[in-house]
Amino acid sequence: MTYCVGIEVDEGLVFAADTRTNASLDDVRVHRKLHEFEFPGEAAFVIMAAGNLATTQLLISRLHRDVEEQRPENLRAYRHLFEVAEYVGRVLVDSQVKCGSTDPGHDGINTQATLILGGQVGGERPGMYMIYPLGNAIAASPETPFLQIGESKYGKPILDRIIRPQTGLDDAARTAIVSLDSTIRSNLSVGLPVDLVLLRAGDLRISHRMRLAADSPLYAEIHANWSRRLEHAVASLPSFPWEDA
Amino acid sequence: MTYCVGIEVDEGLVFAADTRTNASLDDVRVHRKLHEFEFPGEAAFVIMAAGNLATTQLLISRLHRDVEEQRPENLRAYRHLFEVAEYVGRVLVDSQVKCGSTDPGHDGINTQATLILGGQVGGERPGMYMIYPLGNAIAASPETPFLQIGESKYGKPILDRIIRPQTGLDDAARTAIVSLDSTIRSNLSVGLPVDLVLLRAGDLRISHRMRLAADSPLYAEIHANWSRRLEHAVASLPSFPWEDA
Numbered sequence: 001m002t003y004c005v006g007i008e009v010d011e012g013l014v015f016a017a018d019t020r021t022n023a024s025l026d027d028v029r030v031h032r033k034l035h036e037f038e039f040p041g042e043a044a045f046v047i048m049a050a051g052n053l054a055t056t057q058l059l060i061s062r063l064h065r066d067v068e069e070q071r072p073e074n075l076r077a078y079r080h081l082f083e084v085a086e087y088v089g090r091v092l093v094d095s096q097v098k099c100g101s102t103d104p105g106h107d108g109i110n111t112q113a114t115l116i117l118g119g120q121v122g123g124e125r126p127g128m129y130m131i132y133p134l135g136n137a138i139a140a141s142p143e144t145p146f147l148q149i150g151e152s153k154y155g156k157p158i159l160d161r162i163i164r165p166q167t168g169l170d171d172a173a174r175t176a177i178v179s180l181d182s183t184i185r186s187n188l189s190v191g192l193p194v195d196l197v198l199l200r201a202g203d204l205r206i207s208h209r210m211r212l213a214a215d216s217p218l219y220a221e222i223h224a225n226w227s228r229r230l231e232h233a234v235a236s237l238p239s240f241p242w243e244d245a
Numbered sequence: 246m247t248y249c250v251g252i253e254v255d256e257g258l259v260f261a262a263d264t265r266t267n268a269s270l271d272d273v274r275v276h277r278k279l280h281e282f283e284f285p286g287e288a289a290f291v292i293m294a295a296g297n298l299a300t301t302q303l304l305i306s307r308l309h310r311d312v313e314e315q316r317p318e319n320l321r322a323y324r325h326l327f328e329v330a331e332y333v334g335r336v337l338v339d340s341q342v343k344c345g346s347t348d349p350g351h352d353g354i355n356t357q358a359t360l361i362l363g364g365q366v367g368g369e370r371p372g373m374y375m376i377y378p379l380g381n382a383i384a385a386s387p388e389t390p391f392l393q394i395g396e397s398k399y400g401k402p403i404l405d406r407i408i409r410p411q412t413g414l415d416d417a418a419r420t421a422i423v424s425l426d427s428t429i430r431s432n433l434s435v436g437l438p439v440d441l442v443l444l445r446a447g448d449l450r451i452s453h454r455m456r457l458a459a460d461s462p463l464y465a466e467i468h469a470n471w472s473r474r475l476e477h478a479v480a481s482l483p484s485f486p487w488e489d490a
Contacts, residue, residue, distance in 0.1 A: 153398035157427035161472040162479060170488055174479045182402035208487050218483045226478070227406040233474040234407060234419045238463045242453050243415055 001189030002033055002150035004048035005159065005176050006116040008128045008140040011169040012200040012207065013118045015046045016176035018184065020191030021053055034195040035060050037067075037075050040205040043121045045075060045084065046197050050150035051113030051133070058095040059113070063088065081127040082139070085117055089135030096133065114149045119199065126201050154186040155179035173198055177212065181222050194219070246434030247278055247395035249293035250404065250421050251361040253373045253385040256414040257445040257452065258363045260291045261421040263429065265436030266298055279440040280305050282312075282320050285450040288366045290320060290329065291442050295395035296358030296378070303340040304358070308333065326364060326372040327384070333362055334380030341378060359394045364444065371446050399431040400424035418443055422457065426467050439464070 004017040017034040031053060037045040047063075049056035066074035078084045097111045112133035118140075120126040128140040130147045140147050142165045148156065162175045173196060183190045193213040200207040212219045249262040262279040276298060282290040292308075294301035311319035323329045342356040362382075363373035373385040375392045385392050387410045393401065407420045418441060428435045438458040445452040457464045 153431070154402050156431050157399050157402065158475065160427075160430050161475050170485055171476070171480055173485065174482045178479060178482075182405075185405050186398070186401050208485065210485065218485070221483045226482075229478040229481070230403065230406050231416070233471070233478065234423060235416055236474070237419045237423075237471075238466045240415055240418065240453065240455065240463070 001187065002050040003148070003152065003155060003180060003183045003187075003190045004033060004050060004116055004150055005146060005148050005152075005155060005179055006046075006048065006118050006128050006140070007146045007159070007163055007172045007176055008118065008126065008165075009145060009163070009167045009169060009172050010165050010201070012198060012203070013046070013120075013126050013128060014169065014172045014176050015048055015116070015118060015195075015197040015199075016173070016180055017048045017195050018180060018190045019193055019195065020189060022189055025188070028191075030191075030193075032195065034197060036197060036206055036209070037063065037119070038206050039076055041122070042204060043076065043119060044199055044203070044205050045117060045119030046199065046206075047088065048116045048149065049113050050115075052096070052111045055092075055095050055097070055111050055113040056115075059088075059091055059115075062091050062095065066091075079121060079123070081119060081121055081124060081129070082137075084119070084121070085129040085131055085137040086135075088115065088117055089131050089137055092131060092133070093135040116147050116149055120201065120204060122204055126199060151183055151187050151190050155183040158182060169198055169200060174218070177218060178222060178226065181219070181226070192219075246432065247295040248393070248397065248400060248425060248428045248432075248435045249278060249295060249361055249395055250391060250393050250397075250400060250424055251291075251293065251363050251373050251385070252391045252404070252408055252417045252421060253363065253371065253410075254390060254408070254412045254414060254417050255410050255446070257443060257448070258291070258365075258371050258373060259414065259417045259421050260293055260361070260363060260440075260442040260444075261418070261425055262293045262440050263425060263435045264438055264440060265434060267434055270433070273436075275438075277440065279442060281442060281451055281454070282308065282364070283451050284321055286367070287449060288321065288364060289444055289448070289450050290362065290364030291444065291451075292333065293361045293394065294358050295360075297341070297356045300337075300340050300342070300356050300358040301360075304333075304337055307336050307340065311336075324366060324368070326366055326369060326374070327382075329364070329366070330362055330374040330376060330382040331380075333360065334376050334382055337376060337378070338380040361392050361394055365446065365449060367449055371444060396428055396432050396435050400428040403427060414443055414445060419463070422463060423467060423471065426464070426471070437464075
């Protein structure tokens with residue numbers, strides 16, 4: 001499994017992803033799921049992937065090749081982010097091995113993948129899309145300022161409660177880390193380290209990147225003291241009627 | 246769907262359940278899922294149910310009848326909570342309409358239910374069990390001090406971070422309400438009002454009961470200010486390296 005979250009606030013974009021892949025409960029490995037595409041001064045994109053690892057690695061390799069060979073369709077060939085999302089969707093569809101459930105060798109294997117694409121093309125505002133296995137996509141919006149793929153439920157409540165378009169970019173990044181940590185605590189298939197990338201609006205390059213392991217100060221602090229902060233918050237809620245007595 | 250959580254701390258037991266039932270996205274109704282069985286000075290039990298409503302209503306009716314008719318097997322007939330769990334498990338199995346997937350009228354209907362049973366029998370410590378559709382059960386423990394049934398993922402992180410055997414009973418109850426609220430915000434199939442019951446160790450009766458609606462002070466406060474408390478907690482986490490500049 002996997003957990004990736006992308007956040008779109010007024011100040012820019014936050015991307016955070018875990019790095020654990022597994023085939024059932026064993027064959028657990030570390031693989032990067034957050035991929036940067038940087039064309040400084042021109043455009044910058046981040047793609048996060050959940051699903052079949054062979055599919056997503058092929059997709060990323062093809063995206064790099066298309067840019068290097070300056071093919072007619074490549075990440076630098078578009079003036080609008082939605083066109084980039086359409087192109088990435090086409091490459092995603094082409095990267096999924098097609099096999100029916102009755103094909104020999106199928107064995108119930110699912111070759112699909114789901115992506116979060118975010119970034120900024122010069123002259124446009126930053127934006128973020130969830131790209132489905134069929135190649136179609138939906139955009140984040142002020143009412144839905146974050147997108148999640150993979151094991152998304154445990155990490156959703158903190159995002160629901162905090163993320164607004166007005167949330168500062170760094171606070172949005174801290175919230176993303178808490179969301180990842182909540183998921184890592186509750187689900188064995190999501191694991192450290194965590195990749196974090198920030199794209200500040202107008203930078204047109206990766207503004208900040210960071211890999212957080214268990215001994216990173218921010219992560220260690222969350223582990224040490226986040227529970228205590230929540231305990232204080234719970235204890236400061238109103239009393240029950242029987243406590244007044 | 247449903248969301249119920251039971252918490253076992255040193256001071257006693259907390260039970261919290263939503264009240265929404267639905268058949269797909271329509272036919273949404275309010276039904277009680279938390280049921281009290283009180284024999285003051287002798288024993289007290291609470292049963293929460295997730296799953297097929299016909300099954301759980303039949304189960305509860307049978308449990309009441311067995312006590313009223315003083316049948317050989319009834320809630321007052323046991324000296325140990327694990328025996329009560331075994332008995333309730335048997336009644337649960339008998340209350341699930343048996344039908345195979347090829348039977349006429351099956352239509353993919355699932356008649357199973359899952360229960361949380363908690364309580365105290367005089368002379369024993371309080372305890373809590375999750376009872377599965379097969380009638381077997383597992384107990385809460387100091388390492389696993391809470392049990393959840395139904396739509397459990399959204400509400401689990403706050404419990405994971407706060408609940409310990411040393412947590413006070415009222416704080417455990419406040420945490421349960423936050424856990425319910427997180428789930429209600431994220432999942433349409435879980436809804437207000439929320440039933441809350443506390444069993445303080447040694448009381449051998451329902452210590453406190455409460456039904457919380459949107460206008461209950463505690464619930465209104467969570468809605469109004471819980472997000473702000475979390476925002477403060479996030480903002481007080483360590484800065485990123487680039488923020489120091």
